[in-house]
Structure formats: structure tokens, C-alpha cells
Amino acid sequence: MEIKKLLRLPLKVAFSLAALLLVLLFTQPLYAVPRAQQTEEKDLASEIRVLLEGRKLWLNYPISTKRFYEQKSYTPQWLTVSRQDKAWASMLLLDCVLQFGLSYNDYRYNEHLPSTLHDIFEKPNHVSLTQQARFEIMLTDDMITFVNQLHFGVLNPSFTPGFIDSTDNEFRAETVMANAMDQEKLMKVLAGVQPKSKEYQRLQEYLSSSIRYSDNCYEIPEGELQNVAMNMERLRWAAIEEDNYILVNIPAFNLKYYYADTVNEFKVIVGRPSTPTPQLQSQIEYIITGPDRNVAGSVFIKQVLPNALKDHHYLENNQITIYDKKGAFVKADRRVLTSIIKDPSGYYARQAAGCDNTSGAILFSFPNIYEVSMHDAPDKTAFEQADRALSKGGISIANADSLAALLLKNSGTASRLKEMQEAIISYKKKTFTLNKVMPVKVVYLTSDVLNGKLVSYTDIYDLDRSLQSIMFPSVRPLSMR
Incomplete structure (x- = not known):
């Protein structure tokens, strides 16, 4: 099966086939040849350093990406024979971002297609050192973007990409990436940065199982699935870790x-x-x-009651509530107020602090x-x-x-x-x-997803339309469907 087609299969199937592919990769003589015989890692490290220090690449998280390589002395982290399984796993994740409620538009997947990764390992002499360094850096930046978007969201009003990249936050995507590279299951480690709330988990599972697959690609979610993705985004903003x-x-x-x-x-x-x-x-x-606090009796009789009769918003605007002597709340409409003012001794008022x-x-x-x-x-x-x-x-x-x-x-x-x-x-x-x-x-x-079924609530503040226009700019608003 072609690698590109593998990366366009449903997530569970793709993971299974990816495992089989990795077995084949490591049992074929072609991939048993050390990359050092083709291109010295130190030469690639030097080129990575040149590109990062020269700021010749447009990156989503340039500071985080550079910090990642500084900690590794600029050595390649994907394009080594011992890490090629991690490289393929990362490509699978980038091909499945829709299942996490994210968008392909935020990634440079088309700039480092699986065919390029295949050529780097199989035909290194056909891929220049600069192209390899560029691929390495771009893949790292994409993965840092993926981790940050899974954790903070794409449009977090408090944590913009620039703020995340330039501020020493407690959560650092490049640190997560470095740890994940040393773990056996990279996918599991990276997916673990998502919100821990039950609401998020239910929505994520529903979206992942509902994304349609046709013509060798995942289709952009529409209608209710867009709504699911938007609410996953909001839950990322909430930062529920407890x-x-x-x-x-x-x-x-x-x-x-x-x-x-x-x-x-x-x-x-x-x-x-x-x-x-x-x-x-x-x-x-x-x-x-x-x-x-209780309103003084004289103030209640001389000010509160007369003003409440004149202005039906007076009590609400002044956070005043009327009770009877038993402490029961009194819904004070004009008829009731007229009755109370005749004999106010059985009533009193409280004003909110x-x-x-x-x-x-x-x-x-x-x-x-x-x-x-x-x-x-x-x-x-x-x-x-x-x-x-x-x-x-x-x-x-x-x-x-x-x-x-x-x-x-x-x-x-x-x-x-x-x-x-x-x-x-x-x-x-x-x-x-x-x-x-x-x-x-x-x-x-x-x-929300309750008992396996999607439940919708009224958009009382009409916030879905504006969020949808940013997350899914090329589709009609939900309210027009």
C-alpha cells in the first residue's frame, strides 16, 4: 500500500497498518543501512543550526522550535535511523488533525509529504542537505503546533501563539516533544496533553468516530461536527486539569x-x-x-416602597429583595407593592452586598x-x-x-x-x-454527548456563528443551515 494512502485511512485502521509498515521497514535491508553512511548527522546538525539562527524559515513557534534544537545541540531528531518510526508516527498524527477538531490549514503537511520522508530515507542523495534540514525543522514546528493547539486551543483569548512562544509558561510544547521522543508510544504521550474533562473526552470520541473518509482523504466536518469541534476548542480554553x-x-x-x-x-x-x-x-x-444586609425599617417604608411603585426596575437595579416576616421571598409586582405599602409591618427588605x-x-x-x-x-x-x-x-x-x-x-x-x-x-x-x-x-x-448521543443547547448569546466563521471560514454559518 502506498504511504500516502495509508495516511488517509481512518485513525484505528491507519495505526494498525502503520505498525505493520514499521515491521517491514526494520526488516528490509534498505532501511538497515545507517544514515551516517549517506549524510553525516553532524553536517545535518550544522545546516539545521544555520537555518534556525538565520531565521530563514517561517515558523509558527520559532522560539520554541529553536529552543528544542538548542537542548539537543541541533542534532536531527527525526531523520535518524533510530527515530524513523517516530517520524512516520508524527506524519500519521498530522494527517489525522481533523479527528482532534483541528484544521489542516495550520500545518505545512503539503510541504513535507510522506513521499519526501520516504525519499530522505531511501534516496538521501536525491534530497539536498538544506532540504533535509528544512524538512526536519518544519516537522518539529508542526508537531509543536499540534501539541500547543491540543492543549491551549487555536483561538485561546488568553494564550495566543505569540504569547505561548515568547513567555516562559509552565507548559512547554518543546519539553513535551522531547519527552515524547524518548517514549515508546509517541502518539499516546502527545494526545495526553488534551483537556481531562469528561465533556471534552466525550466530544473528542464522538468527532473521531464521525469524521467521514472518502476519495483517499478525510472530509472537512460539517454541521453538527463543526459544532463539536468548536466546543472542544472552548474546553481547551478552560484548561481543566484537575x-x-x-x-x-x-x-x-x-x-x-x-x-x-x-x-x-x-x-x-x-x-x-x-x-x-x-x-x-x-x-x-x-x-x-x-x-x-437588612434595609432599615424607616428606609424601607419611606424610600424603598414608594420608589418601587414609581419604577418597576427600582428593586432590581438596587439589588433589593422583599421578604415577609417568616423569611419567605415576596415577588413584588405593582399589586403586591400596593398591598404592602398599606401595611408594611409584616415585611422587610434586604440589599445585596x-x-x-x-x-x-x-x-x-x-x-x-x-x-x-x-x-x-x-x-x-x-x-x-x-x-x-x-x-x-x-x-x-x-x-x-x-x-x-x-x-x-x-x-x-x-x-x-x-x-x-x-x-x-x-x-x-x-x-x-x-x-x-x-x-x-x-x-x-x-x-455535549450524553449516552452516546449528541445533545445540542440553544446558542443563547449567538457565539457559535462568530467562532465558526474563524474556524471554518469557507462554509455557511450554522444558523443558515
């Missing part, structure tokens, strides 16, 4: 708390399209009970640059609605007391559970610090 974390999915109106192989799910209320909840990463450090929304009895410390809060909600009936894009950007959680109890218990402070429950009931302001902070990822996923 086993225990909280994931808030805005379009699904839900919160999932992952801890010790268990998942607890809660309904949430998120921002309206006019005041959207942003995608972000933060962590819960402590929980506050009774976070709002934060700048976003009424916090109810529980506030989760959730620092972020957007000043978005995550909290309980006084009006429990809102969670019964299917469309819960109702807030000014904050995240309200149904059964927030249950989530708070789980966080306290799992952080090793279960001894304070009773104290917290009493503080919630009495609406007493107290702070409960977690022994270990809980990572929180707020994401925007318009699709």
Missing part, C-alpha cells in the same frame, strides 16, 4: 460538581443576552451565609475580573423555567445549600456543617473557609 472541579455550562443552564468519581448536578440561572455571563476560570475559597444580583442566603467567594457573583437565589420559582438566562450576569444556583454542604464536607471541614445550616436558616452572616480551594470553570458549550 480531577475535582465545578463546571458551569451557560447554554445548558447547569452546574456540575465533579468530585472523587461522582457528579452532582444543579440548575443555574445565568445572564440575559443583554447582560451575558462571561466564560472564565476562578475558584471558590470560602462560603458566606447571610451575605445581604455585591454589585450584581441578590445573593439569597449563600454567597460563594468567586473572585474574577468581571465582578460576577455565584450565589443562592431568593426566588426559587425561576429555576422551573426552561430558559434561565434571566440575571444581570451573575450565576444563581438551585439548592445552593446542598452544594455548600458538599464543598464544606469534601474540603475536610464537615465539623462546621451544622453551624452553616443554622446560619443559613437564621440568615446570620458567617464565613466558612474551605481547607482546599475548589476550581470553577464557566464555559459556553452548545453541545
Whole structure:
């Protein structure tokens, strides 16, 4: 079978055939001839150094690529007889990028086709030293690009290619590459840099199994598969590396708390399209009970009630909530306000301490640059609605007391559970610090795979269209299909 056709087969089949090919490669006398007899590695190393130091190549990650070779004294890492299996494996990966939700357009696959690699090993005298050095460097840059895109994503707003390349990040693709080259299973090591979340794994498996193969090539995914690829991209931005974390999915109106192989799910209320909840990463450090302050009785009677009657947005704009003397939330429309103002003695008001929304009895410390809060909600009936894009950007959680109890218990402070429950009931302001902070990822996923089936959520902020136009510029927007 021709090598090019091998590299256009479905992933599982291609890997199996690649293994067979490698056996043949190492058992044929042709490949048993050391490359040193054809072209001295030191000469190739010198040429690699000349090209890198002369900056004669356009690379996606020039600093990372040069650093990779500096650590190896510029010696070739692919074009050696001991590493040719790694070279072929890397070519297989580059031919399968669609199955990872990536695009061929970001790689120079056409500049180093399998036929070129074949000629370098089989007919080295037909490939100049400069061409070999160029091939070596380009393949390394492509593989570093592949690793960075798998880990950070292609369009990560916080980690652009230039930032990744020039900044000393904790994650370095060239270090991953160097380690992978020394491992038996290069593919497995590189694929391991992907997000660890269950959502990502489900989407990746679904996409990989759904990519169509025809006419000796993989077809660009369309329709729902583009949506899967886009949501994989968003999950790369979320940088989920932990086993225990909280994931808030805005379009699904839900919160999932992952801890010790268990998942607890809660309904949430998120921002309206006019005041959207942003995608972000933060962590819960402590929980506050009774976070709002009571409005003085005289202020309630003389200011709050009259202003609320005049302006039906007054209570919301000032984060004020009205309760009866039993502590029950009062949905204050004009009719109810008219009744209360006649006899206000059976009612009182609370004003949220934060700048976003009424916090109810529980506030989760959730620092972020957007000043978005995550909290309980006084009006429990809102969670019964299917469309819960109702807030000014904050995240309200149904059964927030249950989530708070789980966080306290799992952080090793279960001894304070009773104290917290009493503080919630009495609406007493107290702070409960977690022994270990809980990572929180707020994401925007318009699709998920549940029980093997793709589930779609409403694109409430209309974000898919803009992302699709960048990732798949030559196809019609999803909204027009």
C-alpha cells in the first residue's frame, strides 16, 4: 500500500497498518543501512543550526522550535535511523488533525509529504542537505503546533501563539516533544496533553468516530461536527486539569460538581443576552451565609416602597429583595407593592452586598475580573423555567445549600456543617473557609454527548456563528443551515 494512502485511512485502521509498515521497514535491508553512511548527522546538525539562527524559515513557534534544537545541540531528531518510526508516527498524527477538531490549514503537511520522508530515507542523495534540514525543522514546528493547539486551543483569548512562544509558561510544547521522543508510544504521550474533562473526552470520541473518509482523504466536518469541534476548542480554553472541579455550562443552564468519581448536578440561572455571563476560570475559597444586609425599617417604608411603585426596575437595579416576616421571598409586582405599602409591618427588605444580583442566603467567594457573583437565589420559582438566562450576569444556583454542604464536607471541614445550616436558616452572616480551594470553570458549550448521543443547547448569546466563521471560514454559518 502506498504511504500516502495509508495516511488517509481512518485513525484505528491507519495505526494498525502503520505498525505493520514499521515491521517491514526494520526488516528490509534498505532501511538497515545507517544514515551516517549517506549524510553525516553532524553536517545535518550544522545546516539545521544555520537555518534556525538565520531565521530563514517561517515558523509558527520559532522560539520554541529553536529552543528544542538548542537542548539537543541541533542534532536531527527525526531523520535518524533510530527515530524513523517516530517520524512516520508524527506524519500519521498530522494527517489525522481533523479527528482532534483541528484544521489542516495550520500545518505545512503539503510541504513535507510522506513521499519526501520516504525519499530522505531511501534516496538521501536525491534530497539536498538544506532540504533535509528544512524538512526536519518544519516537522518539529508542526508537531509543536499540534501539541500547543491540543492543549491551549487555536483561538485561546488568553494564550495566543505569540504569547505561548515568547513567555516562559509552565507548559512547554518543546519539553513535551522531547519527552515524547524518548517514549515508546509517541502518539499516546502527545494526545495526553488534551483537556481531562469528561465533556471534552466525550466530544473528542464522538468527532473521531464521525469524521467521514472518502476519495483517499478525510472530509472537512460539517454541521453538527463543526459544532463539536468548536466546543472542544472552548474546553481547551478552560484548561481543566484537575480531577475535582465545578463546571458551569451557560447554554445548558447547569452546574456540575465533579468530585472523587461522582457528579452532582444543579440548575443555574445565568445572564440575559443583554447582560451575558462571561466564560472564565476562578475558584471558590470560602462560603458566606447571610451575605445581604437588612434595609432599615424607616428606609424601607419611606424610600424603598414608594420608589418601587414609581419604577418597576427600582428593586432590581438596587439589588433589593422583599421578604415577609417568616423569611419567605415576596415577588413584588405593582399589586403586591400596593398591598404592602398599606401595611408594611409584616415585611422587610434586604440589599445585596455585591454589585450584581441578590445573593439569597449563600454567597460563594468567586473572585474574577468581571465582578460576577455565584450565589443562592431568593426566588426559587425561576429555576422551573426552561430558559434561565434571566440575571444581570451573575450565576444563581438551585439548592445552593446542598452544594455548600458538599464543598464544606469534601474540603475536610464537615465539623462546621451544622453551624452553616443554622446560619443559613437564621440568615446570620458567617464565613466558612474551605481547607482546599475548589476550581470553577464557566464555559459556553452548545453541545455535549450524553449516552452516546449528541445533545445540542440553544446558542443563547449567538457565539457559535462568530467562532465558526474563524474556524471554518469557507462554509455557511450554522444558523443558515
